[in-house]
Amino acid sequence: MRLESKKFPLLEKALLYLQTSKSIMEKLIQEFSSNISEALKIAAGATFTKPTQEIRNIVICGMGGSGIGGRIVAQWVQNTCSVPVLSVQDYSLPAFVNKHSLVIGSSYSGNTEETLFALEDAKSKGATIIGICSGGSLAEFCKTHGYQYVVVPGGNPPRTALAFSLVQLSNIFLQLGYAQSTILDEISNGKNLIDSNQAAIKSEAMRVAHELQKRTVAVYAGSEYEGITIRAKQQFNENSKELCWQHVIPEMNHNELVGWGGGDKRYACLFIQTNDLSMRNQKRFDISVERTKSKTDKVEVISAKGATPVEKSIYLIHLIDWISLYLSDLKHGDPIEIEIIDYLKAELSKIK
Numbered sequence: 001m002r003l004e005s006k007k008f009p010l011l012e013k014a015l016l017y018l019q020t021s022k023s024i025m026e027k028l029i030q031e032f033s034s035n036i037s038e039a040l041k042i043a044a045g046a047t048f049t050k051p052t053q054e055i056r057n058i059v060i061c062g063m064g065g066s067g068i069g070g071r072i073v074a075q076w077v078q079n080t081c082s083v084p085v086l087s088v089q090d091y092s093l094p095a096f097v098n099k100h101s102l103v104i105g106s107s108y109s110g111n112t113e114e115t116l117f118a119l120e121d122a123k124s125k126g127a128t129i130i131g132i133c134s135g136g137s138l139a140e141f142c143k144t145h146g147y148q149y150v151v152v153p154g155g156n157p158p159r160t161a162l163a164f165s166l167v168q169l170s171n172i173f174l175q176l177g178y179a180q181s182t183i184l185d186e187i188s189n190g191k192n193l194i195d196s197n198q199a200a201i202k203s204e205a206m207r208v209a210h211e212l213q214k215r216t217v218a219v220y221a222g223s224e225y226e227g228i229t230i231r232a233k234q235q236f237n238e239n240s241k242e243l244c245w246q247h248v249i250p251e252m253n254h255n256e257l258v259g260w261g262g263g264d265k266r267y268a269c270l271f272i273q274t275n276d277l278s279m280r281n282q283k284r285f286d287i288s289v290e291r292t293k294s295k296t297d298k299v300e301v302i303s304a305k306g307a308t309p310v311e312k313s314i315y316l317i318h319l320i321d322w323i324s325l326y327l328s329d330l331k332h333g334d335p336i337e338i339e340i341i342d343y344l345k346a347e348l349s350k351i352k
């Protein structure tokens with residue numbers, strides 16, 4: 001759109017601001033790959049010593065863009081980890097947490113209050129604690145109490161720093177013997193995949209965004225990829241400023257698919273095909289695609305590339321990030337602004 005600045009100076013300023021915001025987010029999404037490389041370098045220099053206590057469970061605390069790293073990594077290690085792993089998004093921890101628990105606190109800023117409270121709770125329960133942050137109160141907390149922690153470069157919106165939490169969490173699990181030995185190589189393969197498919201990923205993202213625009217989107221995948229569906233929802237919320245919901249197969253076949261009886265063209269579906277579902281779940285997936293297609297004309301199926309769930313997740317995270325940016329762009333939105341979250345934080349800071 002060409003603007004005549006003399007006639008509409010305020011409009012021009014607003015559009016310039018949106019353009020800047022879009023370019024910043026574009027750059028940050030583009031940097032997912034180089035962030036993985038940088039995060040792997042940080043991981044190579046970080047050593048975590050095994051807790052002296054026997055570890056019987058692992059809890060990862062974190063909110064939003066950091067919390068999702070915990071959910072995703074918990075799923076990555078679920079077939080190899082010998083103890084249960086729980087991801088918590090709240091101020092306190094379950095009653096089972098004790099001196100036999102490893103609690104990992106992940107907060108990019110290091111200042112998210114729910115994570116800090118949960119770590120105080122972990123401390124009072126005698127758990128082993130490890131921190132991941134770019135500084136802030138979490139770094140202070142770990143320093144003061146002698147807990148191990150890893151520092152990542154800060155200064156960006158936490159949701160754009162997912163590479164750092166994914167890699168640092170994976171490295172902690174690896175070093176302490178809870179992850180498959182290949183986990184970091186798989187992340188690196190995922191990075192190579194997005195590098196070599198960059199143009200195709202962006203053009204698919206643009207096509208999908210055109211299809212999904214102006215609809216409320218439901219995101220579905222097999223349950224092993226629940227974290228990816230949640231990441232998609234979060235990115236459509238924060239970057240695209242859209243309501244969105246997610247569910248997984250097979251559970252969605254036991255309730256939500258019935259709900260689609262009331263579905264219509266206000267909605268769109270984004271199905272994530274990972275080509276690794278069991279035969280029965282794939283059948284459920286295919287029927288779910290067909291059934292939702294009978295209710296709305298916008299049912300998109302995106303396919304992951306990669307050989308393992310980790311590689312596929314890295315590919316999907318990147319593809320979905322681009323979709324969220326293009327959805328924002330198609331409606332001339334601001335992908336960076338999160339005013340309501342800032343307001344909430346300011347209001348909560350008034351509570352003494």
Ligand SMILES: O=P(O)(O)OC[C@H]1O[C@H](O)[C@H](O)[C@@H](O)[C@@H]1O
Nearest residue numbers: 063064065066107108109112158
């Ligand atoms: O990673 P953290 O710094 O703890 O931030 C966690 C979350 O905090 C706030 O709500 C931000 O606005 C979110 O975008 C972010 O994901």
